[in-house]
Amino acid sequence: MDLRKRRSIQFLWKALFDLMTVEKMGVSKITVDQICEKAMVHRSTFYKHFDDKFRLLEYGLNQLMEPYWDIPLEKRILRPFFWSNDFFEGSESNKLVRSQQSDELFFDCMTAYSMRLLKKDALKFIQHSKTIDIPHDLLAEFHVAAMVALSTWWHKNPNLAGLAQMDQYFQRLVNANIFDCEEEREK
Numbered sequence: 641m642d643l644r645k646r647r648s649i650q651f652l653w654k655a656l657f658d659l660m661t662v663e664k665m666g667v668s669k670i671t672v673d674q675i676c677e678k679a680m681v682h683r684s685t686f687y688k689h690f691d692d693k694f695r696l697l698e699y700g701l702n703q704l705m706e707p708y709w710d711i712p713l714e715k716r717i718l719r720p721f722f723w724s725n726d727f728f729e730g731s732e733s734n735k736l737v738r739s740q741q742s743d744e745l746f747f748d749c750m751t752a753y754s755m756r757l758l759k760k761d762a763l764k765f766i767q768h769s770k771t772i773d774i775p776h777d778l779l780a781e782f783h784v785a786a787m788v789a790l791s792t793w794w795h796k797n798p799n800l801a802g803l804a805q806m807d808q809y810f811q812r813l814v815n816a817n818i819f820d821c822e823e824e825r826e827k
Contacts, residue, residue: 648681648685648688648689649689651681652675652681652686652689652696653696653699653700653703655676655678655681656670656693656697656700657700657732659675660736660739660740661736661739664739666740666742666745666746667693667697667745668745668746669743672686672687672693675693694749698749701750701753704731705733708724708727708733711726713761713764713765716761717762717783718811720807721794721807722807725803737750751788755784758783758784759780759781759783762779762783763777763780766783782814783814786810786813787810790806790809790813
């Protein structure tokens with residue numbers, strides 16, 4: 641990607657991020673014109689790179705989440721609450737999520753984005769599972785649904801369980817035997 645294109649994209653993302661975090665505007669209220677004005681980028685340049693503000697948001701989320709994927713897959717899958725909390729604590733991602741707490745559209749986008757990536761993660765991990773009589777895509781969907789259900793419950797009841805307890809609930813709900821890898825059995 642050439643330097644001007646990268647620069648324009650970075651300016652657009654920074655503008656959207658600042659509108660959401662510094663100015664505390666909900667993504668549902670932000671317009672492409674506001675993003676372009678803050679980024680000092682022409683509207684036509686915006687549309688050369690992104691179809692809409694949600695594609696820009698997804699680009700930015702990918703940038704923010706990049707370090708998360710450096711955490712080993714096994715850790716992300718087997719102890720999702722501990723490792724996601726470890727990553728998010730003090731991160732720019734956390735700053736973004738906190739600034740958008742009252743914007744339902746942001747959370748719908750974030751949930752869809754997260755579920756898509758978590759499913760890919762689960763599918764990668766499940767490829768090594770000893771459980772082969774369940775379709776892998778079904779198993780991945782179940783894995784993600786359990787995480788979402790637990791997360792929703794935990795956010796509604798934050799004082800009822802800590803990170804370790806949430807990971808234990810997760811393991812009990814998804815049945816840890818499902819995620820016993822052939823590699824683990826050989827040890």
